[in-house]
Amino acid sequence: MTQTAIATPLHAITSRRSVKFLRGPAPKPAELEQILQAAMSAPDHGALRPWRFVVIQGEAIGKLADVALEAVKRSGDPRMTPEKEKSVREWMASVPLFVAVAQKIAHDNTKIPEAEQLLATGCATMNILNAAHMLGYGAFWSTGIGTYVEDVQAALGLDSLDYRFLGFLAIGTPACAVPPANRPDYREFVTEWTGPL
Numbered sequence: 001m002t003q004t005a006i007a008t009p010l011h012a013i014t015s016r017r018s019v020k021f022l023r024g025p026a027p028k029p030a031e032l033e034q035i036l037q038a039a040m041s042a043p044d045h046g047a048l049r050p051w052r053f054v055v056i057q058g059e060a061i062g063k064l065a066d067v068a069l070e071a072v073k074r075s076g077d078p079r080m081t082p083e084k085e086k087s088v089r090e091w092m093a094s095v096p097l098f099v100a101v102a103q104k105i106a107h108d109n110t111k112i113p114e115a116e117q118l119l120a121t122g123c124a125t126m127n128i129l130n131a132a133h134m135l136g137y138g139a140f141w142s143t144g145i146g147t148y149v150e151d152v153q154a155a156l157g158l159d160s161l162d163y164r165f166l167g168f169l170a171i172g173t174p175a176c177a178v179p180p181a182n183r184p185d186y187r188e189f190v191t192e193w194t195g196p197l
């Protein structure tokens with residue numbers, strides 16, 4: 001379970017925090033179905049359903065690590081030192097489930113701005129993070145693991161001509177206790193508009 005038990009529906013949202021270090025067990029198949037179904041309740045202008053998710057689990061995680069790390073090294077990214085590669089491999093090996101996130105580019109759509117499709121995909125992804133948390137799992141959205149290296153998204157079947165690749169969700173059981181997060185006071189970010197300025 002992540003942190004304290006969820007007291008109210010609103011607390012389910014406010015108590016979520018990202019958890020990077022995860023282990024098994026992963027959500028059970030029926031739970032994963034619930035988590036992915038939650039994504040389908042995202043707001044979606046024009047019902048374009050722009051979100052796409054690719055589930056990666058079991059032996060496929062090792063294959064993803066091989067493909068992604070080789071691609072990142074080929075891309076010449078100087079940050080991919082042998083030490084970094086080792087730590088990413090160890091991290092990925094301990095995570096029991098990844099979900100790759102992409103936005104399907106609606107080539108024929110002329111009505112709904114692309115930014116709105118991206119936002120709908122982000123909302124769907126947020127629903128996944130919240131649903132995983134509500135079922136007692138930890139989750140972490142990462143744009144590491146070669147997200148911006150074209151060969152990685154191609155290897156996942158997400159050709160860059162048709163998909164904007166948005167990263168990976170790691171999902172599993174928190175590897176250690178998760179203290180509550182410090183969140184800012186909403187008043188720092190909210191104003192009330194009462195008429196033209």
Ligand SMILES: Cc1cc2nc3c(=O)[nH]c(=O)nc-3n(C[C@H](O)[C@H](O)[C@H](O)COP(=O)(O)O)c2cc1C
Nearest residue numbers: 016017018019139140141142143144145166167181
């Ligand atoms: C699209 C997106 C990509 C992210 N990629 C990374 C990443 O590659 N590495 C990282 O450390 N955090 C990344 N983060 C941030 C974490 O997922 C997480 O939100 C952050 O650690 C704050 O934790 P919180 O969600 O509990 O506020 C990303 C967040 C988003 C929304």
